Amino acid sequence: MSSTTLRFEMFPREYKTNSKRKRITEEIPTNRNVKQKTVFNSTIGNVSTSGVDPEKNRTKIATYKEAPTKALAPGRKIPLNNVVVSNNNTHTQSNEKKNNYKDTTTTINPGPSRPIINSNDANIMAEIIKLRAETAQCKEQLTNLRRETAECKEHNKVIETEFPRLRDELAQVKRDHETMLDNIGQAKMQANIYAEDLKVLNEQLDAINRENNKFHEDVLKLKKDLNHKNDKIVEQKSLQESLLKQIQENYDSLRVEENTRKELHNQLLDLKGNIRVMCRVRPCTNKEREDQIELAKLECSDNKRTIKVSTKRLRLWQVQVETSTYEFDHIFGENANQNEIYSELSPLVQSAIDGYNVCIFAYGQTGSGKTYTMEGDVSSPEKKGMIPRAIDEIFDKIKNLEKLGWNFGVYVQYIEIYNESIQDLLVDEDKTYKDRKKSYKDRKKSCKESKDLCKIVYNENTHMTIIENAERHKITRKKDMENLLRKASECRSKSSTNSNSVSSRSHGVFILHLEGENTLGNMSSQGSLSLIDLAGSENIDKSGSIGNQMTEAQNINKSLFYLRNVIQQIKDKSNYVNYRDSVLTSLLKYSLGGTAKVCMLVNVSPLADSVNETKKSLTFGQTARKTHVGTASRSGRF
């Protein structure tokens, strides 16, 4: 015997209310599917029914066991001792819709009472009674079934009312499910995006890791290199220390050698005589060549030490040739260029750097080439004169001396001695040419009245000559010096004479002060280099100077006369040397008086017309060369 049950599980909308999930379980009998059969007992027509278990709210449908044998056909007459079954096989019909259960169980009619024939009849009767009892039982069961049916109907009603709600809930659940599915879909999509991003990030991470590894390797390599280099640095440091020690030793010996060199150099110059005299014969100018002006007979010896001047002289109506020979430290012929002259003067420039006072002056008649020799053409490398060349060399040499610890300051003064007054050529240097020229002229005028605008003072202790009130410019570059020279040259007093189209009417005095300090060796030096372009001695009748020019010429000649006088006195070792006779000799006091190295350049003209002046200049040069002015001394700490 079996029964079927349907289980409904109702889920309240917990996702909406968030209330605790509540499960309602009901068991409802499935009447529709219940098959009811009437079964006969194999021996008697027993009918068994199953009762109802009201406690469990479960309906048990009555079932009948089919008799395995001897099924009674309809209308078949039961033998005497049998019951006649008037109906077909009986089965229980369940009709829910009609709710009409018919009792199809065979009703056994005992018929009209007749006398009992035998004991079989008694049995049949007993059977009938039993059947009646069973029928009653069946009726009772039928009643129960009806009741159960009613209950089922009630259940159905409950289900019917519950169903729409459940359906709505199901729909809601479906919608929610769909929403959730959508959400899940979106979440999945997002997850996919994240997964993609993650993939990219992972790839990037891998790349970074690879790079990191590479860096790590590089760092290790660099560390190794660094260690290697550190080792090398340590090695180099010890090498450097030993080299520094060696350099110091070399420097010490170099210092000793440098001092020796200076001493030897000075001894050499001393052997040559303190006043070195060189002669330069200028070449003919283009104009003179064109005019075919007669030339003097000047002959230089091969060793460039002597010069012969031949002159024709009419004596006793006979033309006699007189030859005078002059000896100098060096003679430069007409073809000598500026560089050759400078190479002879260069050792003196070195002496100025070494702390000596050096004086180089160009002497000669007007137009003999003094200004060309001393200044030349500043802007031309070939034609530039002694002053710009000396500047170049000084700057080159002091730069080299920096390696030996020397630091030099270069200061410049440039004055002219015009009509016995000192004029500063570098004053108002920042003004325009026109303004400077004007103020310069004004100053020259006022100087006539007051000569002490610029004046010469002496430092008796150091034997230095100082020009007071003259500008002292500090120069750090060659270029600055060139500009100064150009501006000074513009102010220089010049005019045209018969002897020279651009004749200097003053003595130009260019002074370089060289002050050196050596920090390594605790040494110092104070030297000076004076480069003087003297005004030319002039034959006033010949030069045709009149008025102002004549005054200038007279002053020039007078000052040159005093210069010759002073040198003569020094040569003659006079007790008293009159330096104060002229501004020029006052200025040259310590240069000619024994503390300086002096060099005189005697410039001569090649023209026959100037031969007498040439001879006078050469004679003076000769005298100067024989003048021993004493041993020069250095200034500073050595």
Ligand SMILES: Nc1ncnc2c1ncn2[C@@H]1O[C@H](COP(=O)(O)OP(=O)(O)OP(=O)(O)O)[C@@H](O)[C@H]1O
């Ligand atoms: N070595 C030379 N080579 C070429 N030209 C020269 C040389 N020396 C002088 N001159 C030329 O000779 C002329 C006169 O020279 P410079 O003016 O230098 O004479 P100076 O002695 O200074 O005259 P002054 O005393 O009148 O000033 C100038 O035209 C100059 O260019």
